[in-house]
Amino acid sequence: MSDNAVEMRDLVKTFGGGRRLFGRKASEVHAVKGISLDLQRGETLGIVGESGSGKSTLARMLVGLEAPTSGTMQIDGKPWAELAATGSRAFGRTIQYVFQDPVASLNPRKTIGEILDVPLRLLCGYDAGKRASRKKDLVDAVQMPLDTLERFPHEFSGGQAQRIAIARALAAEARILVLDEPVSALDVSVQAQVLLLLQQLRDDLGLSYLFISHDLAVVESISDRVAVMYLGEVVEVGPAARLFAAPQHDYTRALIASAPRLTSPDMA
Numbered sequence: 001m002s003d004n005a006v007e008m009r010d011l012v013k014t015f016g017g018g019r020r021l022f023g024r025k026a027s028e029v030h031a032v033k034g035i036s037l038d039l040q041r042g043e044t045l046g047i048v049g050e051s052g053s054g055k056s057t058l059a060r061m062l063v064g065l066e067a068p069t070s071g072t073m074q075i076d077g078k079p080w081a082e083l084a085a086t087g088s089r090a091f092g093r094t095i096q097y098v099f100q101d102p103v104a105s106l107n108p109r110k111t112i113g114e115i116l117d118v119p120l121r122l123l124c125g126y127d128a129g130k131r132a133s134r135k136k137d138l139v140d141a142v143q144m145p146l147d148t149l150e151r152f153p154h155e156f157s158g159g160q161a162q163r164i165a166i167a168r169a170l171a172a173e174a175r176i177l178v179l180d181e182p183v184s185a186l187d188v189s190v191q192a193q194v195l196l197l198l199q200q201l202r203d204d205l206g207l208s209y210l211f212i213s214h215d216l217a218v219v220e221s222i223s224d225r226v227a228v229m230y231l232g233e234v235v236e237v238g239p240a241a242r243l244f245a246a247p248q249h250d251y252t253r254a255l256i257a258s259a260p261r262l263t264s265p266d267m268a
């Protein structure tokens with residue numbers, strides 16, 4: 001088995017381009033243009049880049065929500081194509097996606113217990129007893145009280161809702177998380193708490209994170225390495241401390257120069 005949690009080779013995603021009425025070709029969007037990148041086991045790989053640079057498209061391909069136009073991926077040692085052929089369950093037990101807006105990502109009509117029940121039932125096939133004990137463990141892991149399970153999403157703050165969304169992502173024991181702007185909707189003090197929780201979970205459970213954000217201070221505080229995306233390509237990748245202290249590529253320099261303030265005291 002590969003040593004890497006994720007391997008991407010020559011990954012391309014092009015949208016559109018099909019034939020239109022009267023045979024004229026629709027214009028193509030080259031969202032991802034030949035990316036080769038590894039996520040090592042146990043690491044947090046930050047992905048930065050301006051809006052439209054292809055970060056979300058890359059993430060959506062990894063978790064099986066989009067198919068690549070060409071190129072290959074290995075997820076937790078398994079070929080992406082094999083996971084795709086097996087169906088969404090295989091993805092769900094291997095790699096999970098955490099979205100930016102935690103409250104919107106939780107079904108408002110279900111209790112947290114019912115929400116956590118879904119992956120435990122559908123992805124793991126656990127019986128009722130096992131599901132009940134796993135649910136307790138999951139809320140405990142994200143440092144929420146046990147009565148969380150009986151409550152509804154609207155009863156929680158954004159930070160608490162994101163903890164619950166993280167618990168759901170961990171339910172089926174996937175060891176790779178794609179975190180797409182996971183703290184962008186939260187206040188700065190709450191951001192720091194959620195980032196700390198993510199780091200603790202990563203270390204305790206041996207998780208690997210692909211951490212997408214436009215916020216360079218957040219990415220610098222949590223990432224081991226950082227990849228910089230620009231117009232669908234990775235223009236620079238390197239250890240976080242080196243990349244921010246001594247950027248090699250002009251685009252990385254411009255991105256850092258345009259950031260409001262890179263090292264926030266809250267993150268130190």
Ligand SMILES: Nc1ncnc2c1ncn2[C@@H]1O[C@H](COP(=O)(O)OP(=O)(O)OP(=O)(O)O)[C@@H](O)[C@H]1O
Nearest residue numbers: 015016029031049050051052053054055056057058
């Ligand atoms: N389903 C789609 N159909 C057509 N074009 C798309 C589709 N999804 C994304 N794109 C285009 O692909 C490019 C990359 O978009 P993507 O959302 O991956 O960028 P991003 O870096 O995640 O941006 P943001 O930070 O705003 O989410 C953009 O030009 C976008 O308009």
